[in-house]
Amino acid sequence: MKKLIFLLIVVIALSNCSAQTTNNKLNIKKREKITNNRKFDIEEYRKVIKKNPFADRMLRTDKNGMVIEMNTEYDKSEIIGYREDCSYHHSPYTYSYEYNTEGYLIKSWATFYGNMRVGKMIEYDANGFKIKETDFDAPYKFSVTDLVNKMQKDYHIDLMDKQNVFSINRFDHKDLRTAYYEVIVYGNSCAQKIFYYLDGTTGELLFKTSRNFGDEGMKGQELPFDEYLRKKERK
Structure with missing residues (x-):
C-alpha cells in the first residue's frame, strides 16, 4: 500500500523564517548571518x-505572512x-533550508519560480560554519534583476507577478558555449504559452514563439528551443 501523505496546514506565529527579507532582492551576506546559527525545531x-502518524510534512504561516513548508527527508525508509x-x-522567490537529523542547518539556497536556483548556495558544518559556496549566477552576466527589468520595459510583462508567468528557467548549452534564459508566459488563451529565449550574457532576445498546451502538454509539437536551433542553423 502506498504511503499516504497528508498536508497539515497549521498557522503558528513563529519568527524563525520571518527573518527573511520581505523584498525580492537576494541579500546573500544578510542571509549568511541569519542562517549560520539556524536550527530546525x-x-x-x-x-x-x-x-x-501518516503525515511527514506541514505548512505554517508566520506573523509576517511567510508560508513555511516543512518536510521530512528520506533515503528509502x-x-x-x-x-x-x-x-x-x-x-516568485523561495528560500530553502536543509537540516541534518539533529536539526542543524547544512545547506541553504534560493530559487526563482521554483526550479531556477539563484544567488549562492551555502553549505555548513554541524557548528554552523560555512564550508562551501556555489554561485548559481556566475555563468549569467545578465542578472535576474536585468531580466525582470527588460521584460517589463520591452514587452510590458511583469515577471514579479506570478499570474503572468508559466515558468522561467536558465541553462548552459555547452556545444554553443552560450547561456540562455527561457521565459514562458501565458498567452491569449489558457492553452497558449509564449516562449522567450534570451542570451544569458547580453540579454538580447534571440527567439520568440508560441505553443498550445493540451492534456499531454506539447506532445506532437516541435520543442521551442529545437525550433530556435533549427532556424539559427539556416541563417
Missing part, C-alpha cells in the same frame, strides 16, 4: 506530525534530515 515538528521551503504568496 524537531520537537515542535514532531508534536504536530504526531497528531497524524531512513530519515536523513529535514527541510524548510519559505516563501510569500506574492513573491
